[in-house]
Amino acid sequence: MSLFKKFFGSASDSSDAEKDSEYNPFSTENTPIDELFTLNFKKNGGKFLYCDNLTEVKNLFEDILTENDWFENDVMCFEPKLYSLLDENKLNYTNIQNPKFLLASCESLIADEGSILFSSNQIKQRKWQDLPVNIIIVATTSQITVSKSDGMSNIKKQYDKDYPTNITTIKYFEKAKEEDFLHYGSVAKNLYLLLLEDL
Template sequence: MSLFRKIFGSSISASEEEKEKENNSSFSDNNMSIDEQFIFNFKKNGGKFLYCENSDEVKEQFENILEENDWYESAVLCYDPALFNILKENKLTYEKVVHPKFLFSSCENLIAEEGSILFSSKQIKQHKPNELPTNIIVFATTSQILAIKSDGLSSIKKKYERDYPTNITAIKYFEKAKEEDFTQYGSSAKNLYLLLLEDL
């Protein structure tokens, strides 16, 4: 049984689900694979996770997000030409946008240790996280999941030997803090959906 089938298996009863939650909360990070650790921490941070086995499922899940939020025929902030096609298919405007409903972007890496998403100027130009739209849809692949942030920085260094990106930043909080949480001070919470494509 694959990791994602195990995590998203549909045929478990409510009581079994409760037991599984208890097990997960007492599950030491050392016992988890990097993939499991990322998903656990990402969801704990409030992120919405959608696993896709192929590109057709990515398109289907993207359309489900549009429908859920009534974002059809909206303006979208997107700097990645590889993603323009899916925006065109859904009649979304992405050129010279002034008030975007959401950001649609790829990312550099997914960081398991903190359940965060690592971006650079290649995806978000020079925008700071608080300058980005509150709503974000990120497209990533399972091969982009790395253990710790320093692995992500090394990966960026390797990927862009000459044209090194600037504005490397991680977004970690995907819902407003329920209480005053000093760890979130200065960060802006995002309503973030992750479309994760299996590519391993």
């Protein structure tokens, strides 16, 4: 074997290495984005509930209320399109003092990190620390994007003139067992996602 081949390998050696690196049974590269989001979201501690239709959304919302005994409580909600869910279950969302949970939609669901992208349309100008610990999100499968930059692009397309402010993501849905620099400053939330199939 020549000295150059020893140090640099032959062309056939590198192609074999490329073939080996192409197949990885644990790779998420070819995973559909809805599955990728679900895997990462659950890994972050989120509670995921899939819904085929609006009736299932309502039923599962009631199940969450029952499970946590959240009936007849104050709820933080800034979106009129979600008020019917609260009205049907006699939950107060006006003049709230101590909200038990936040009910909101979102801008995007970010697949590559299992996070949720919000704006002032859902949370006004509130910071994560100021939101209730418990959050219920109602979203659709068409809101799943590969990355945060795709989510930002969708916001730019959707809001041509009235561009929302306070754009932020939440990624951690349970308290980290060991605090590290990745979790520093993050506030863990108890988060349920009602994901409605709309594709």
